[in-house]
Amino acid sequence: MKISINTSFDTTTLLERYGPWALIIGASHGTGSAAAHQLAAEGINCVLLARNESALDELSQELQQRYGIDTRCIVADLSQPDSTNEALTRVEDLDIGLLIYNAGAPAYASDFIKAPLETWQNLIALGATSLTTICYHIAQKMVERGRGGILLMGSHAALGGNKKYALYTASKGFMLNFGESLWMELKDMGVDVLNFLILVVDTPTLRKQMRKSNVDGWDNDRIPGVYSPHDVMQKALQELPNGPTFLHPDDDEHESDFGSERRAALIERWSHTEPYVGDD
Numbered sequence: 001m002k003i004s005i006n007t008s009f010d011t012t013t014l015l016e017r018y019g020p021w022a023l024i025i026g027a028s029h030g031t032g033s034a035a036a037h038q039l040a041a042e043g044i045n046c047v048l049l050a051r052n053e054s055a056l057d058e059l060s061q062e063l064q065q066r067y068g069i070d071t072r073c074i075v076a077d078l079s080q081p082d083s084t085n086e087a088l089t090r091v092e093d094l095d096i097g098l099l100i101y102n103a104g105a106p107a108y109a110s111d112f113i114k115a116p117l118e119t120w121q122n123l124i125a126l127g128a129t130s131l132t133t134i135c136y137h138i139a140q141k142m143v144e145r146g147r148g149g150i151l152l153m154g155s156h157a158a159l160g161g162n163k164k165y166a167l168y169t170a171s172k173g174f175m176l177n178f179g180e181s182l183w184m185e186l187k188d189m190g191v192d193v194l195n196f197l198i199l200v201v202d203t204p205t206l207r208k209q210m211r212k213s214n215v216d217g218w219d220n221d222r223i224p225g226v227y228s229p230h231d232v233m234q235k236a237l238q239e240l241p242n243g244p245t246f247l248h249p250d251d252d253e254h255e256s257d258f259g260s261e262r263r264a265a266l267i268e269r270w271s272h273t274e275p276y277v278g279d280d
């Protein structure tokens, strides 16, 4: 099945712009698996990374059979730095044109001082340390080849703090500022960067959290007001060339101008400022 994505670039296809390989961090379900299907339908080969080996194997086989693409599965827990370095060695031989950093939801909500410190350290490792390490290596290669895309699946949680989500809001805030800086640095080098800030999307993680918190509707076929992973990912891929930031669903169909205001403010803020002179 061919999934049609109306990208905002007319002259090139997704494959030409972001192929031949995509690296999807957090591919085993939800938005990550939706991304794999949409990219595979466009002929892009996929590296699928997550912790659940059997889910990755099943997805990998489905993608190969339905779309005839190549896949590579990497079972890794990116809250563990060694695992991140090992994962990078597994993609060294591949020409990666697209990185989607999708993993990042918290294991659970809790008051900061009530959860084991390790819970928060793992979330920082996943949402900040591994994000940095992976972007560092992949972005360098994209700049060398003069082409690529980095899609950071963020959250409205990036916009401010919240009770029981101290480290989640902090990690998503890190991702937002990091991603906007990357956009400024890479936009003239052929590499697109987009922070896609999600409000709510129907993923197994969301349903698990709803069930744990006794929120009605967690087992309904459709949860009212919650977006499908397919629609969210389709929008994210469409908007990838229009970085640095897209607020979903508000910026859709121009209901708000958060993303364009953020872009204008970023350019204005830094256009008059010479960067500090460093060692390079």
Ligand SMILES: NC(=O)c1ccc[n+]([C@@H]2O[C@H](COP(=O)([O-])OP(=O)(O)OC[C@H]3O[C@@H](n4cnc5c(N)ncnc54)[C@H](OP(=O)(O)O)[C@@H]3O)[C@@H](O)[C@H]2O)c1
Pocket (backbone or CB within 6 Å): 025, 026, 027, 028, 029, 030, 031, 032, 049, 050, 051, 052, 053, 055, 076, 077, 078, 079, 101, 102, 103, 104, 105, 106, 126, 153, 154, 155, 156, 198, 199, 200, 201, 202, 203, 204, 205, 206
């Ligand atoms: N769901 C929502 O309503 C919502 C709202 C706002 C923002 N977001 C953001 O959207 C993204 C996707 O959401 P989600 O609900 O699907 O989140 P998720 O629980 O982070 O899962 C996404 C993917 O990441 C993988 N993953 C999770 N932890 C990992 C780890 N330590 N190492 C490697 N892979 C890991 C998961 O598979 P495995 O379990 O197999 O590893 C899954 O494939 C997240 O960044 C989240 O913060 C979601």
